[in-house]
Amino acid sequence: MIHMKWSISKQFRTIMFLLLTCCLVGCGAQKGKSSQFEEDHGLIVGFSQIGAESAWRTCNTRSVQDAAAAQGVQLVYDNAEQKQENQIKAIRSFIAYQVDVIVFVPIVTDGWDNVLQEARDAGIPVLVTDRKIEVADPSLYAGFIGTDSLKEGRNAGQFVLDTFTEKRKRFEQTKEPITIVELFGTEGSSVANGRAEGFREVLASHPEFQIIYSKSGDFLRSKGYELAVEFLDMYEDIDVIFSHNDGMTLGAIEAMEERGIRPGKDIVIVTIDAQQAAIDALREGKVNCVIECNPKTGPEIIRLAERLAAGQYIPRLQYVHEEVFYETDDLSLIEPRGY
Numbered sequence: 001m002i003h004m005k006w007s008i009s010k011q012f013r014t015i016m017f018l019l020l021t022c023c024l025v026g027c028g029a030q031k032g033k034s035s036q037f038e039e040d041h042g043l044i045v046g047f048s049q050i051g052a053e054s055a056w057r058t059c060n061t062r063s064v065q066d067a068a069a070a071q072g073v074q075l076v077y078d079n080a081e082q083k084q085e086n087q088i089k090a091i092r093s094f095i096a097y098q099v100d101v102i103v104f105v106p107i108v109t110d111g112w113d114n115v116l117q118e119a120r121d122a123g124i125p126v127l128v129t130d131r132k133i134e135v136a137d138p139s140l141y142a143g144f145i146g147t148d149s150l151k152e153g154r155n156a157g158q159f160v161l162d163t164f165t166e167k168r169k170r171f172e173q174t175k176e177p178i179t180i181v182e183l184f185g186t187e188g189s190s191v192a193n194g195r196a197e198g199f200r201e202v203l204a205s206h207p208e209f210q211i212i213y214s215k216s217g218d219f220l221r222s223k224g225y226e227l228a229v230e231f232l233d234m235y236e237d238i239d240v241i242f243s244h245n246d247g248m249t250l251g252a253i254e255a256m257e258e259r260g261i262r263p264g265k266d267i268v269i270v271t272i273d274a275q276q277a278a279i280d281a282l283r284e285g286k287v288n289c290v291i292e293c294n295p296k297t298g299p300e301i302i303r304l305a306e307r308l309a310a311g312q313y314i315p316r317l318q319y320v321h322e323e324v325f326y327e328t329d330d331l332s333l334i335e336p337r338g339y
């Protein structure tokens, strides 16, 4: 549902604002357009979120909503329920309502050219967040803020590489591979592709590692469970689970425990996100490495939206700060995650 809360039309507000500006300039006031406008009316940002598939996502939505509220920004929020067509519809509504800035989380990388051209024709700047897009004309959006998924994948690969030093040494003689199962995120999404690519890049020159199974669990806990039931039936010897998010990991852990397989001991688990439940599992020894993906981008998103509305420059590419938590760390130092 799109919440249309503002009562005075945008055109009317703009006319009022221009009259006000002329009047102020006439009176010798020096106030800039955006600052005066924002003071008087507040900014309107259209935000197209992809859904609520994970705890990470819910936290991300809350972060944007809280930051908007704190800054007095009106957020026109739409939940696309995992469908790109719903996102395209939402963006079209934002254009029709003449919001000041459009912010969106692209569920997949492709298919945005037309709607972004429409936003450009309407003169509305667009900020892409969390997942990246590929468009023929990259100037169709102003910038990106979000996670560095390639780096996350590399960190996961590096952890696996460092964990199996003994078995790797033995590989020369035994030819016994280190087997990996991958729980893939949403197909066609930049984050799933980046994580998969970074992971493979690190392991590429090490033939002792073999990815024996890779399927999309859509970042859903329920699908992580279902896939684990499947791959645990298919394979007896699994050394590693590389999971693109904690939700799928938690589902897989449940399936393992039902079968008496000890997660984190019988199978090494590396997971991405760092929601509280994954940190708890790390503390319990059920997960071996948690790669943080930071969902708390709301304040920076709103700051960038304000800059765009004011016609100011924003960076093309901005990655958020993210850490890696290893089983060997002092885990008592990890602050509560809040989601």
Ligand code: GYE
Residues within 6 Å of the ligand: 053, 054, 055, 056, 057, 130, 131, 147, 191, 219, 244, 245, 246, 247, 272, 273, 293
């Ligand atoms: O890792 C996952 C989610 O796009 C980075 O989407 C995000 C991913 C996150 O639902 O949990």
